Amino acid sequence: MGNGIKLDVSGEEVVAQLLHLATFSDDPNPAVTRIVFTKNDLLARGYVKELMAAAGLKIREDPMGNIFGRWEGSNVSTGAVVTGSHADAIPLAGAYDGTLGVIGPIAAVAALRRAGFRPRAPIDVLMFTSEEPTRFGLGCIGSRGMAGELTAALLDEKLDVNGTSFQAASTAAGYGGASHQEILEGTRIKEGAVAAFVELHIEQGPLLEKEGTQLGIVTAIAAPAALRVFFSGDGGHAGALLMPYRNDAGLAAAEVALAVEAAVLKTGAIDAVGTTGLFEIGPNTVNSVPREAKLEIDIRDINKDRRDAIVASVLKTVEEVAKRRKVRHRVEIINQDAPAICSDKVIAAATEAAEALGGSHKRMVSRAYHDSLFMARFAPTGMIFIPCRGGWSHRPDEFASPADIERGVKALALTLAKLAGSAGDETGAHTEL
Amino acid sequence: MGNGIKLDVSGEEVVAQLLHLATFSDDPNPAVTRIVFTKNDLLARGYVKELMAAAGLKIREDPMGNIFGRWEGSNVSTGAVVTGSHADAIPLAGAYDGTLGVIGPIAAVAALRRAGFRPRAPIDVLMFTSEEPTRFGLGCIGSRGMAGELTAALLDEKLDVNGTSFQAASTAAGYGGASHQEILEGTRIKEGAVAAFVELHIEQGPLLEKEGTQLGIVTAIAAPAALRVFFSGDGGHAGALLMPYRNDAGLAAAEVALAVEAAVLKTGAIDAVGTTGLFEIGPNTVNSVPREAKLEIDIRDINKDRRDAIVASVLKTVEEVAKRRKVRHRVEIINQDAPAICSDKVIAAATEAAEALGGSHKRMVSRAYHDSLFMARFAPTGMIFIPCRGGWSHRPDEFASPADIERGVKALALTLAKLAGSAGDETGAHTEL
Ligand SMILES: [Mn+2]
Ligand SMILES: [Mn+2]
Ligand SMILES: [Mn+2]
Ligand SMILES: [Mn+2]
Secondary structure: OOOOOOOOOOHHHHHHHHHHHHOOOOOOOOOOOEEOOOOHHHHHHHHHHHHHHOOOOEEEEOOOOOEEEEEEEOOOOOEEEEEEEEOOOEEEOOOOOOOOOOOOOOOHHHHOOOOOOOOOOOOOEEOOOOOOOOOOOOHHHHHHHHHHOOHHHHHHHHHHHOEEHHHHHHHHHHOOOHHHHHHHHHHHOOOOEEEEEEEEEEOOOOHHHHHHHOOEEEEEEEEEEEEEEEEEEEEEEEEEOOOHHOOHHHHHHHHHHHHHHHHHHOOOHHHHHHEEEEEEOOOOOOHHHHHHHHEEEEEEOOOOHHHHHHHHHHHHHHHHHHHOHHHHHHHEEEEEOOOOOOOOOHHHHHHHHHHHHHOOOEEEEEOOOEEEEEHHEEEEOOOOOOOOHOOOOOOOOOOHHHHHHHHHHHHHHHHHHHHHHOOOOOOOHHHHH | OOOOOOOOOOHHHHHHHHHHHHOOOOOOOEEEEEEOOOOHHHHHHHHHHHHHHOOOOEEEEEOOOOOOEEEEEOOOOEEEEEEEHHHHHHHHOOOOOOOOHHHHHHHHHHHHHHOOEOOOHHHHHHHEEOOOOOOOOOOOOHHHHHHOOHHHHHHOOEEOOOHHHOHHHHHHOOOOOOHHHHHHHHOOOOOOEEEEEEEEEEEOOOHHHHOOOOOOEEEEEEEEEEEEEEEEEOOOOOHHHOOOOOOOHHHHHHHHHHHHHHHHHHHHHOOEEEEEEEEEEOOOOOOEOOOOEEEEEEEEEEOOOHHHHHHHHHHHHHHHHHHHHEEEEEEEEEEOOOOOOOHHHHHHHHHHHHHHHHOOOOEEEOOOOOOHHHOOOOOOOEEEEOHHHHOOOOOOOOOOOHHHHHHHHHHHHHHHHHHHEOOOOOOOOOHHO
8 A cells, every 4th residue: 555554444333423413503413504603503513623622633623613633744844734525514514515525534544543643744624614615795704814805894795694704703612812813813823834735525416426436636616706696677467568668677687597507508518508597587476477586696617708708608698688679687796716726746645645545536627626725826726536426525424435435534534645745855846746 | 308317326436336345456546456256256146136136126146156236127128238246356447347237237227117118028237257367367257157168177277366167266155056068057048038239448548548538439349469479599698708609598488579560550540559578588697698588468459350460560579589489489378369349239229328318429449458359249238438537457556437427327328218118019129130
């Protein structure tokens, strides 16, 4: 096995821990609903910290609630090799999204320790705060904070449905700080403090399972632009209002939904996707001309310029349709983050790990959104995917097999070992990062 | 004034009665919600019968709950001149739709009686059961029954949201009969029993108000075809599912909504209208490819063949889109009733009445659906429209002015007098009907 490290990992044990973590849920299992800073999120944090402590990791929490469990390295002056993911879950999700990348690493470092490995660079297991946008309408809050992409104003402006700000909710959960500035500074990662980041995750897509490939090594992370489009017209009775006098908000919306598809297909790029996932009209009765329409549109690509060109094309269509159909319109850009390209060094380390394990692997693109997207802003970053049943995610029947989980944890362990280097070995891969 | 009849009608008094009727509502006024055979519908029926009795009308109720108030004529062997409308109201509707055509006629016959007029043919004031489709998903149930267009099976098959059949609900309200056959036979109008039908109604469109015209004389009643279209695909993650593998039910629906409009516009006919009033997709979240879509489509015209050609064109598009997009589809025809052409005799009588009143009037098409549509199947039929504010209807701020109501009631009275003829006058217009 790679680096001569003999790993002893139990997939069944990791699954047992994932299923225990799943019990901290607002909905009955197998569904998992765990919203950041709610009681169940705090219980889950407690359980994760217990596991970290049992694995001999030294725990630190930052002012935004990101939790770090450190395995000290022999060289105290080098940046850390970090691995982690999230444990919050959207309503009626499953037990594996995010959580595998929190629990799995704890098992990975424990296995490395049992195998006699001692890292040169410190290894941090990390649990991020609020990767899911459920509560505050913004995803990856913890990693955005670590990347220095949040502002003091945002801490107060991001409100949940009850009008509670991120600032208030995190303070109530026992995090926070003396000032907004202190919170932001205390969360932001200092230059050089992270030497590399790697995230273990279920694929959330069908490719690995379909092809029978055991591991995916991620080369790029697509990032969504999300738009909200509103149209309003004057409505009217479906019988009485003649066609020339109509300004039908529903038809304007239908045109835009089709234009999203057309703009994506026009690129000819397989990596570009566009979806009108939300389509609502009002009053929404058979005998009324639609007066209002609301769309939510998701556009992703691994190429930022190409994605932004699709967004621009859709916005142009919105204007054109609104003018032609004489409907009022409003557009909100929910987010428009940059995609990330993974680090060659992390890809090489993960590839070496996968080859040492002797199974099949392939390079692939992450089409879902992860904290890795923001970690890549300041650190060499990569991801390791394992297959999940049907490509399903964000649903109660989300599932990854114990064997696949075991292989993923082993691949992560060997990747971490490669990136951190062995204690005392000053010629390790880390110097090239 | 026409026929030398001096009419004394108080618009204010009619409005006061309409507003009292509005108090029988499941929602607080000005909203009116009155679903057939609920407590408030039964209270409204009681009030209407009180007013009929006070006007000296002889009350008869048929097995489906249609209420007749008769003013006997001098000739007992001739068919009746009938006028009426409905008092049920969709959720959060207003105080004038339908009710004006129930309360107004009582005021009209009272005014004729006070003026010394005595009819040759009997005059019936009629309140129909369930013009609105709210409870049983089918509109104009009472008038369909009178036209003999219902079946015994339908009485049991038409269920409300609680699974109560029309049969059960009408029986619980004190109507019904010994057998389904007896109910249908007891409701169906015998040949020759109705010599003419005329309905007084607010326009439910903006034309009269916009043009400052005081009365509308209806020449044709458009009838809707209503379709329900379902598409289903496989859904998927908006990031992970690549475009070539999608079968997006929402985009199929968007194409059909636009095709409805295109098919209508292609006819070039101002009287043709088509509306996709209901558009729903599932799961309806920004990061999910739509798995399901449901449309409700309303297509109307005064020309049945042209309307049916539009329906056929839409159905063809549904098939074509489903095939091309590889989505499953299902279509339900909710209804596809024939439009009605109004009787020349009723139009002539109403026109004479309007001219006698000295105000402005115009011929127009009723683009909304009324019990008149079904009365026209077996009797010479017409409608008189008065302006309503903004063309609004089916909303709490529905409004018609006391002056317009007064004029409408007077026009109705003179039309009824003309159609019924004067007592003893065997050369009256009635013989030409
Ligand atoms: Mn997720
Ligand atoms: Mn995740
Ligand atoms: Mn109505
Ligand atoms: Mn009506």
